[in-house]
Amino acid sequence: MSVGLVMLCHEALERATQVARHWSDHGCPIVIHLDARVPKRDADAFEASLSDRPNIRFSRRYPCDWGRWSLVRATQEAATLLLQAFPDVSHVFLASGACLPLRPVEEMRDYLAERPGTDFIESATTEDVPWTKGGLDYERFTLRFPFSWRKNRRLFDAYVRLQRRVGYRRRIPEGMVPHMGSQWWCLTRATLAAILNHPRRAEFDRYFQRVWIPDESYFQTLVRLVSANVESRSLTLSKFDFQGKPHVFYDDHLQLLRRSDCFVARKIWPRADRLYATFLSGHADAMSAAEPNPGKIDRIFSKAIERRIEGRPGLYMTGRFPRIQRDSALTCARYTVFEGFGDLFPEFQDWLRRTTGLRAHGHLYAPDRAEFAEDQTIFTGALSDSATLRDYNPKAFLTSLIWNTRGERQAFLYGSRDTVPIGSFIASDPNAEIMVISGAWAIPLMRAQMAFPDIRKEAARLQRIENEHLMELRSGHTKARVQIWTLADFVESPAEPLQGIVDDVAVRRTGPMTEMPRMADLTGFGQFLQNLRNEGMHPYLMGDFPSGAALRREDAPAKPYIARENR
Incomplete structure (x- = not known):
């Protein structure tokens, strides 16, 4: 029983080196894909720092962009090399250079050994997920997206409007039902090999090359075609805010990460020295041997998202300025x-x-x-x-x-x-x-x-x-x-x-x-x-004061107040 890792790295390479050594020391074969945009000097130093590890390999490098096919292609390349180079690997875990193992590797190995035929990957149809943005839920599978949403936003939006106007619809490959989910999965060797060696892979690849954010739908969709036992959840703790941006974990999130009982967390701040020192210490008691359950901390994230959206009544700050039309209270107290x-x-x-x-x-x-x-x-x-x-x-x-x-x-x-x-x-x-x-x-x-x-x-x-x-x-x-x-x-x-x-x-x-x-x-x-x-001015706000009347003087006795007890 062996767990292999595919690591996608592009920055904070010193932390990626530290984490890769941790996995390697505990007997996990690793194939690393390093973004082709990383300067050659940094890439050479990164590879040299891990050259003494025989169970660490590097795959062919591709320039990767957010939400583009290049991320899937990089994962395919690294996963293929992992299966070829390490035939004893039974499960493949996809991680990034910003991921951090939270529990001892032995616990994860035992956990997967008890579930030898289970694929852990978040996989749900578009009707069942709440996180799609910009109206592009099912349309991400029926329109074409040749332009980068981040780099060419105007072209991206204009091309989407054009396709909607002319009624263009892509044909989804026969027999395939689009699914979505977290990019970070753990698949069995048999399932991953079936996806990579599928007889219709060329057709699937051509189709997903023009899908929006294919790294969140390619494996999530194809796993439904080849696996009989899919558990639709990730073993990686990965939280996103209301804008779809990942939450970053810092040193003061230590106890929060412990409570999740997850095996891996992303995204970790590179300078979170305390987190890296704690979870890479190798101590078997770093976490409790419990079922991974990120739902235990969902309430905290929900509250954080609510606070970020709604703010707190009466608190004006640079992060969020209250909106009078929406906020019920403009101050924090009576x-x-x-x-x-x-x-x-x-x-x-x-x-x-x-x-x-x-x-x-x-x-x-x-x-x-x-x-x-x-x-x-x-x-x-x-x-x-x-x-x-x-x-x-x-x-x-x-x-x-x-x-x-x-x-x-x-x-x-x-x-x-x-x-x-x-x-x-x-x-x-x-x-x-x-x-x-x-x-x-x-x-x-x-x-x-x-x-x-x-x-x-x-x-x-x-x-x-x-x-x-x-x-x-x-x-x-x-x-x-x-x-x-x-x-x-x-x-x-x-x-x-x-x-x-x-x-x-x-x-x-x-x-x-x-x-x-x-x-x-x-x-x-x-x-x-x-x-x-x-003099021609009408003072009407004072009420009915009689002209010339002598009102109560300063020293006149006040009308007594009579307090009656309610019975």
């Missing part, structure tokens, strides 16, 4: 935005922090600087209060702040005076909770030291900005949780909505509110609004 509260309650942030335990910021998008809590100039995550840095990417500023403070709920003030139009972003974020007192921006204007025509102009500008923002918040596309009060309604009975806010956003259990935030002095506010009307 946060609360208070609009108008800072104008009505001058010390609102301090009261909010004491009452609810939130990290209460001021106006993060104020014109001059980001008003971080406790008046910090550098906040968690090295976020600067510089308006210039913040305004370079205001969305990333907010998502970074929320990401860097995971586990601590944030709250900040926002309003019409803020210079950055971030309102539509937070409105589309399900993690945002937006509380609005509409028209509260007029309170500071009442005390402004400005000529009244300028006040009227500024009031019209702020009202227009807030009105557009409120329209966004009330639209059917808004995903944030929104509560809106007019200024008149809120001032009429502030304790009840404030208690509701405390109950909703507090990070610790609280009972009935024992402290009200100090409200701004609104004496004369109704008359101020009437003066704006007299």
Whole structure:
């Protein structure tokens, strides 16, 4: 019982040498195909490094391209030489120079000896595989592909469109059902010899020379014609991402590779010294003697692919930028935005922090600087209060702040005076909770030291900005949780909505509110609004303030909040 290997090499030849010596030391004959594009100096050095091994041969070299017939031809050439040079080989294992044996060779030899007539090759019809890309599933067998997909993409696509337009269809050889699967297989000597010596091989070769990616279909299809015992799986751990690119294994994947119980893994990073040192050590206890089962780690790969496609809510990075139209959440955690509260309650942030335990910021998008809590100039995550840095990417500023403070709920003030139009972003974020007192921006204007025509102009500008923002918040596309009060309604009975806010956003259990935030002095506010009307400006966002009415003064007793126990 002997296992022979066909190795396809084209780079990282020092690692290929190391692996080939390992196989050779454990009695495995090897035939190596070295890509003809490897420089002669490197090729000569590679062959010389293995010249002392009588059970290692080199086959005729061909220039190999991804997805082209040359890969099949190189495999055929090396496999033919292996069968001729080593007549005692009972199984042939196809590997690459980037493959690494994970288990002792003796275990693989014993495993195959217990299954002497079984061919291990992934082989499934096009209807049963999920990994075909670009619409080319069955068409890869019925169209012609004379151009390289990687090197001549425009010609490749144009020729496919032309064939589709004219209705061209290739004839599949009679009696053959196209199958697909992983390139890396382990076939019995009898099966491989039957494929290489098949009386219709010339016909099959001509056909597959114009199939797209024939190395994943040639042996996978022909094995169904000559073998009576095909186990449709590979003994090589080879994982691919959603784009069809192979996963590369690094040193920190050591335990993951152990768990797979596979005999061989690809593709190994050439500089993964720890992996090579561990699995080529020759220790019999390097892996457990278990059935190869790459499915044990499929969940990890599925999660990695999902994370790469979907990302993580609120994490902006160079590898993937979130898409607002697709992502459900734009930030990673809940946060609360208070609009108008800072104008009505001058010390609102301090009261909010004491009452609810939130990290209460001021106006993060104020014109001059980001008003971080406790008046910090550098906040968690090295976020600067510089308006210039913040305004370079205001969305990333907010998502970074929320990401860097995971586990601590944030709250900040926002309003019409803020210079950055971030309102539509937070409105589309399900993690945002937006509380609005509409028209509260007029309170500071009442005390402004400005000529009244300028006040009227500024009031019209702020009202227009807030009105557009409120329209966004009330639209059917808004995903944030929104509560809106007019200024008149809120001032009429502030304790009840404030208690509701405390109950909703507090990070610790609280009972009935024992402290009200100090409200701004609104004496004369109704008359101020009437003066704006007299100047031709209609202040409608504040609600119904009676003209000249004396509203609650700063020192007037607040309407008591009555807490009732639910029974």
